[in-house]
Amino acid sequence: xxxxxxxxxxxxxxxxxxxxxxxxxxxxxxxxxxxxxxxxxxxxxxxxxxxxxxxxxxxxxxxxxxxxxxxxxxxxxxxxxxxxxxxxxxxxxxxxxxxxxxxxxxxxxxxxxxxxxxxxxxxxxxxxxxxxxxxxxxxxxxxxxxxxxxxxxxxxxxxxxxxxxxxxxxxxxxxxxxxxxxxxxxxxxxxxxxxxxxxxxxxxxxxxxxxxxxxxxxxxxxxxxxxxxxxxxxxxxxxxxxxxxxxxxxxxxxxxxxxxxxxxxxxxxxxxxxxxxxxxxxxxxxxxxxxxxxxxxxxxxxxxxxxxxxxxxxxxxxxxxxxxxxxxxxxxxxxxxxxxxxxxxxxxxxxxxxxxxxxxxxxxxxxxxxxxxxxxxxxxxxxxxxxxxxxxxxxxxxxxxxxxxxxxxxxxxxxxxxxxxxxxxxxxxxxxxxxxxxxxxxxxxxxxxxxxxxxxxxxxxxxxxxxxxxxxxxxxxxxxxxxxxxxxxxxxxxxxxxxxxxxxxxxxxxxxxxxxxxxxxxxxxxxxxxxxxxxxxxxxxxxxxxxxxxxxxxxxxxxxxxxxxxxxxxxxxxxxxxxxxxxxxxxxxxxxxxxxxxxxxxxxxxxxxxxxxxxxxxxxxxxxxxxxxxxx
Amino acid sequence: xxxxxxxxxxxxxxxxxxxxxxxxxxxxxxxxxxxxxxxxxxxxxxxxxxxxxxxxxxxxxxxxxxxxxxxxxxxxxxxxxxxxxxxxxxxxxxxxxxxxxxxxxxxxxxxxxxxxxxxxxxxxxxxxxxxxxxxxxxxxxxxxxxxxxxxxxxxxxxxxxxxxxxxxxxxxxxxxxxxxxxxxxxxxxxxxxxxxxxxxxxxxxxxxxxxxxxxxxxxxxxxxxxxxxxxxxxxxxxxxxxxxxxxxxxxxxxxxxxxxxxxxxxxxxxxxxxxxxxxxxxxxx
Numbered sequence: 001x002x003x004x005x006x007x008x009x010x011x012x013x014x015x016x017x018x019x020x021x022x023x024x025x026x027x028x029x030x031x032x033x034x035x036x037x038x039x040x041x042x043x044x045x046x047x048x049x050x051x052x053x054x055x056x057x058x059x060x061x062x063x064x065x066x067x068x069x070x071x072x073x074x075x076x077x078x079x080x081x082x083x084x085x086x087x088x089x090x091x092x093x094x095x096x097x098x099x100x101x102x103x104x105x106x107x108x109x110x111x112x113x114x115x116x117x118x119x120x121x122x123x124x125x126x127x128x129x130x131x132x133x134x135x136x137x138x139x140x141x142x143x144x145x146x147x148x149x150x151x152x153x154x155x156x157x158x159x160x161x162x163x164x165x166x167x168x169x170x171x172x173x174x175x176x177x178x179x180x181x182x183x184x185x186x187x188x189x190x191x192x193x194x195x196x197x198x199x200x201x202x203x204x205x206x207x208x209x210x211x212x213x214x215x216x217x218x219x220x221x222x223x224x225x226x227x228x229x230x231x232x233x234x235x236x237x238x239x240x241x242x243x244x245x246x247x248x249x250x251x252x253x254x255x256x257x258x259x260x261x262x263x264x265x266x267x268x269x270x271x272x273x274x275x276x277x278x279x280x281x282x283x284x285x286x287x288x289x290x291x292x293x294x295x296x297x298x299x300x301x302x303x304x305x306x307x308x309x310x311x312x313x314x315x316x317x318x319x320x321x322x323x324x325x326x327x328x329x330x331x332x333x334x335x336x337x338x339x340x341x342x343x344x345x346x347x348x349x350x351x352x353x354x355x356x357x358x359x360x361x362x363x364x365x366x367x368x369x370x371x372x373x374x375x376x377x378x379x380x381x382x383x384x385x386x387x388x389x390x391x392x393x394x395x396x397x398x399x400x401x402x403x404x405x406x407x408x409x410x411x412x413x414x415x416x417x418x419x420x421x422x423x424x425x426x427x428x429x430x431x432x433x434x435x436x437x438x439x440x441x442x443x444x445x446x447x448x449x450x451x452x453x454x455x456x457x458x459x460x461x462x463x464x465x466x467x468x469x470x471x472x473x474x475x476x477x478x479x480x481x482x483x484x485x486x487x488x489x490x491x492x493x494x495x496x497x498x499x500x501x502x503x504x505x506x507x508x509x510x511x512x513x514x515x516x517x518x519x520x521x522x523x524x525x526x527x528x529x530x531x532x533x534x535x536x537x538x539x540x541x542x543x544x545x546x547x548x549x550x551x552x553x554x555x556x557x558x559x560x561x562x563x564x565x566x567x568x569x570x571x572x573x574x575x576x577x578x579x580x581x582x583x584x585x586x587x588x589x590x591x592x593x594x595x596x597x598x599x600x601x602x603x604x605x606x607x608x609x610x611x612x613x614x615x616x617x618x619x620x621x622x623x624x625x626x627x628x629x630x631x632x
Numbered sequence: 633x634x635x636x637x638x639x640x641x642x643x644x645x646x647x648x649x650x651x652x653x654x655x656x657x658x659x660x661x662x663x664x665x666x667x668x669x670x671x672x673x674x675x676x677x678x679x680x681x682x683x684x685x686x687x688x689x690x691x692x693x694x695x696x697x698x699x700x701x702x703x704x705x706x707x708x709x710x711x712x713x714x715x716x717x718x719x720x721x722x723x724x725x726x727x728x729x730x731x732x733x734x735x736x737x738x739x740x741x742x743x744x745x746x747x748x749x750x751x752x753x754x755x756x757x758x759x760x761x762x763x764x765x766x767x768x769x770x771x772x773x774x775x776x777x778x779x780x781x782x783x784x785x786x787x788x789x790x791x792x793x794x795x796x797x798x799x800x801x802x803x804x805x806x807x808x809x810x811x812x813x814x815x816x817x818x819x820x821x822x823x824x825x826x827x828x829x830x831x832x833x834x835x836x837x838x839x840x841x842x843x844x845x846x847x848x849x850x851x852x853x854x855x856x857x858x859x860x861x862x863x864x865x866x867x868x869x870x871x872x873x874x875x876x877x878x879x880x881x882x883x884x885x886x887x888x889x890x891x892x893x894x895x896x897x898x899x900x901x902x903x904x905x906x907x908x909x910x911x912x913x914x915x916x917x
Contacts, residue, residue: 149866156863219865227840228823228865315841316909321824322839356714357722364732386826387837388766388818388844395751402743402750409739412701413732419708421644422722426713434705441701445694452750454686454761457835458673461826461861525672525687527830529861532869536857581719612721 020076021105022203029204032070037063044307053233055215057307060237064208068245071204076106077197106200108192111593114178115492116199118485121167121174124206125478126557128162131155133554136547142537152533153219154212154235160222161239163473165246166206168335169253170477171342172288173199175484176257176281178492182586182593183275185266185602185620190259194252201249209242221531223332226313226324230305237306240299247295247331250338254288257281266620268604275584275608276359279366280345283373284338290377291334298327322389329380337376339473341369343440343480344411347433350483351418353582354430358609360417364410371407375400385456394453401451408444412437427580428502432483435510439475443468446521464524467517475513482509482560490575493568494591501563508556515549583608583619600624644711652703656696663692673833676877677850679762680833682753686761689749693742764818764827764836764844767906773847779815782808785908786818786825786838789867791858795887800904802897803890806858806875809883810850818844819907826862829875835861843906850877 040062048056072078084090102112103119135155138146147155169176177199181189189195212218216233224243229236261282265274274282301312302324311317313324344365352359359365378400385394415437424430446468449455459465486502489495519542526542528535535543567573578587585608589597602620610616668688673680714720754761760771769776783794784806793806808814818827820838827846828835831854836846853876860871878886902908 149869153863153866153868220863223863225824225863228863231823232865315839315907320841322842325824355712355722356720358724358726360725361727361732364727384837386763386835386846388764388839388842391760391765392770394754395747398750398754399747402747406736406739406743409735413735416701416704416708417725417727417731419705419712420725422708422712423714423716423720424709424712425719426709434709437705438702441698445698448694448746449687449690452686452690452746453754453763454683454750454758455690457679457761457763457833458683458687460835461828527672527828527857527859529828529859529869531863534869536872610724612724614724 019105020074020079021101022075023104024076025071025074025200028074029067029071029207032066032068033063035063035070036066039066047307051309055234055237057234057237060215060234061241061303061307064237064241067208068201068204068241072197072200075200077193077200080193106196108188108196109595110177110181110189110192110195111492113195113199114174114176117169117173117177117202118492120199120202120206121170124162124166124202125170126561127210128159128166129554129557131159131162133551135159136550138533139535139543140547142540142543143534147533149533150217150219153531154217156221156531157218157224157235157239158209158212161209161218161242162206164222164335164339165243166202166209168246168250168288168338169198169202170339170481171346171484172253172257172281172284173202174492175277175346175488176253176284176342179488179586180257180260180278180281181264182589182597183278183584183608184261184264184269185585185598185604186260186264187597187601189256190264191252191256194256198249198253198256201245205242205245205249208238208245210238212236212238223328224302225321225328226302226305227315227319227321229302229324230313236302240303240306244296244299244303247292247299250288250292251296254285254290254292258285258289261285266601266604267624268620270604272362273604273607275349276362276365277342277345277349279369280342280348283369284341284345286373287334287338287341287376291331291338294327295331295335298324298331301327322384322387325384325387325389326380329383330377333380333383334376336469336473337372339477340440341372343436343477344369344372346480346484346487347436348411348414348418349584350429350433350487351415352609352611353487353580353584354425354427354433355418355422356425356611357418357422358607358611358613359414360420361410361414362607362609365414368407368410368414371410372404375404375407379404382451382456385453386460398451398453402448405444405448412441427486428497428499428506429483429487429580431503431506431510432479432486435506436476436479436483439471439479439513442518443471443475446471459524461529462524463520463528463530466530467520467524470517470520475517479509479513482506487580488586490579491586491591491593494575495567495571496573496575496579497567498563498571501559501566505556505559505563508552508559512549512553512556516546516553519546519549583611585619588619588622598622644707648704648707651707652696652700655699655703659695659699660692663695664688667691672830674831676831676852676854676856677762677833677848679758679760679848680831681851682758682761683833686750686753693746697742760847762833762835762846762848764846767843767845769845769847773813773849775813776815776847779813779847780809781815781817782806783904784816784818784827784836784838785821786827786860786864786871787821788823788865789860789871791827791871791873794904796904798887798891799898800901801891801894802901803894805890806873807878807883807886807890808848808850808875809880810853810877812880813847813849816846816848817906818846821908821910823864824862825860825864825871828859828861829856830859831856832875832877837862841907841909853877853879853882 037059040059044058212235217235219232304310311319313319381397382401602622603624605617671687759773785792818836818838820840825838836844858873
């Protein structure tokens with residue numbers, strides 16, 4: 001089907017507002033929750049009485065299940081299978097939908113899903129950030145003042161889950177979905193309907209997670225250790241359901257991207273010409289597809305312990321808390337690389353563009369990412385060095401953990417080689433990419449303390465750990481995310497972001513990020529445990545300093561929001577098609593990107609990073625003479 | 633590539649290394665001699681001492697590595713920045729097998745050395761370094777058969793301590809003798825906690841149904857902080873206490889007094905056991 005053959009059906013706005021969209025999904029979802037809670041209550045009459053709880057967990061879980069089904073049906077996910085059953089012809093909905101309302105409904109265009117993801121995970125990121133601000137307000141004083149400890153723990157739990165679970169697809173969601181087909185020369189993802197499903201599960205999970213506030217909150221951080229999770233109040237049901245939904249979504253995202261990258265590359269897009277960001281996405285996809293299902297199993301066990309009175313994790317009835325810790329971290333450690341690897345891909349994608357040099361040591365970068373991917377499955381027990389489990393295996397996990405710094409070091413060597421004798425332009429995306437390396441350097445090196453068992457006995461479970469992973473996730477992933485936002489937004493949204501505001505955002509964020517988290521290494525060394533609402537009085541000066549820095553860090557995000565709103569709504573300066581003079585394939589298509597991306601599938605002629613190579617051929621031939629203009 | 637340009641290459645490298653050497657020469661002694669003695673968790677026990685040694689060595693090793701990378705980056709920003717304002721291509725360098733091999737060998741050597749050294753200190757020189765080793769410890773110090781057992785019982789949200797060799801009485805205060813090998817037997821009545829005696833350099837998860845053993849040998853008397861290092865619900869932050877390291881005679885006197893003081897509750901106590909399973913599990917916060 002060629003680009004000209006797509007019939008664009010424009011229906012009136014009122015017709016687009018009712019029908020299968022977010023609103024219908026919300027209405028059916030809420031109705032489904034009430035129906036499900038009633039049905040569940042009928043299935044397990046007296047569950048709350050028998051278990052001595054204040055809530056019927058069976059009712060809660062069936063309620064959430066019906067709510068999700070209602071939400072998906074309301075969005076129109078049932079239309080296609082039902083239509084096929086009735087013998088109607090297959091359709092891809094993006095062919096018939098145009099205009100802004102497609103962002104609020106089921107749409108199988110990978111570019112629409114990318115932008116849906118961008119704003120979706122962005123909203124969760126800001127909610128998580130707000131939670132952090134509220135936590136730092138509490139920590140201005142050494143004893144509970146702003147929040148009672150139960151509400152403080154709910155804030156901790158929501159901050160952690162919002163930041164780690166809801167934003168697991170922080171980069172693969174927006175930029176993976178949007179740019180991977182563009183970068184490999186494809187017209188769509190391998191499974192467009194699955195792609196839409198992965199996004200629309202995310203807001204469902206987010207809303208369910210936030211419903212925890214109404215049902216007694218979360219007594220734990222993002223890790224949800226059982227048996228604490230089993231004894232926790234109704235909020236835990238929300239946490240479990242949300243995590244299952246997200247894990248399903250992550251698995252599908254991973255499989256979808258994996259299949260897309262392996263099977264849908266344009267002719268000439270060999271593995272060694274694949275942009276390094278796509279390699280990062282590929283490595284992450286493998287992690288998602290292999291690690292996230294373990295989480296579904298783990299959370300289902302917690303669900304069974306709570307709703308069906310099994311005892312997977314209750315030692316008094318023959319279960320083991322270690323089972324949870326093992327299963328959770330078997331997912332949890334690959335998960336932190338799910339957060340880190342796309343960041344590696346983005347910064348290495350940005351560096352060659354603004355140094356005007358090829359990516360130095362391309363194959364080493366690929367080896368680094370694949371190495372991190374493989375090793376990340378072999379290190380999970382370093383979270384459990386003092387748990388009393390497998391003490392004899394501690395040297396092994398110490399070794400595997402430290403081995404990860406070798407492939408991670410490759411990424412640094414790539415960056416240093418690319419900077420060597422370069423023509424560096426300090427644009428905003430470049431600033432974020434360079435800050436990534438500074439932050440990740442500190443994050444990575446502080447991780448060595450945690451991998452060494454004698455040192456870990458001091459630092460385990462303290463603020464040192466907390467500072468360490470904020471340096472890798474916030475300093476790494478979030479800086480890479482903003483680098484990608486400033487780099488790719490001109491292509492995604494078609495507008496130029498204000499550069500002055502962007503630089504203010506960068507410098508505030510970089511300086512106050514370090515002022516916030518650097519002192520927390522000291523707090524951990526001085527004996528402050530994680531996730532506490534009260535602490536030793538002599539640590540107050542340190543904590544006050546951190547809180548004030550954190551508030552300015554939060555303010556820097558408002559600068560970004562102001563910039564986004566100003567540039568997108570008011571200024572609306574149209575962006576050039578290739579403002580950075582990049583060789584990337586995604587920059588060679590028009591802005592806004594046509595629905596079918598490429599009129600004909602391009603033939604790739606050379607690698608994406610051949611800057612400065614004399615007589616380097618153009619990156620691709622967009623009007624190949626003798627190739628079929630097939631549908632994909 | 634002109635000869636003038638290629639003559640420039642080694643000079644950049646030498647300059648970066650020289651700057652780095654100067655910075656390291658300043659930083660390393662500062663870390664070892666000025667910062668080092670203050671690094672946690674101090675020197676109250678031999679286990680704490682071994683952790684501090686690890687922290688000093690790692691800091692002294694990792695700061696120069698960080699300095700090398702930062703020096704390289706900052707040098708590049710200054711020297712290799714685009715001065716023209718326009719878009720100028722740099723030299724098309726795709727990689728250098730020698731440099732890459734050197735990097736792999738160097739990082740590999742550092743990592744392997746760290747792993748070997750870490751395993752050596754864990755197993756041979758510090759015998760578990762004060763970390764919880766579970767019910768059958770593998771890294772046992774000499775004379776561990778004669779270690780003084782002290783049971784640490786965690787529950788939401790309180791620590792209690794039992795002394796099995798003194799009749800298994802239970803106390804809300806913790807005291808241990810100095811220059812004596814003590815074996816903490818950490819367990820929990822409800823959910824997972826973590827026993828963290830900061831100055832002692834002891835951290836061991838309190839897991840229901842598990843007898844988690846950690847050894848410590850105090851070098852001198854004094855107070856130490858007890859914290860819970862694993863989130864355990866509503867009053868996690870308030871599972872804090874002060875423990876004491878006493879001289880042996882003072883410890884004997886304390887035992888006698890504490891035994892007397894707690895005698896009234898002795899008959900309500902469960903008999904001493906490695907693990908306890910009070911039922912049922914409550915639904916609380």
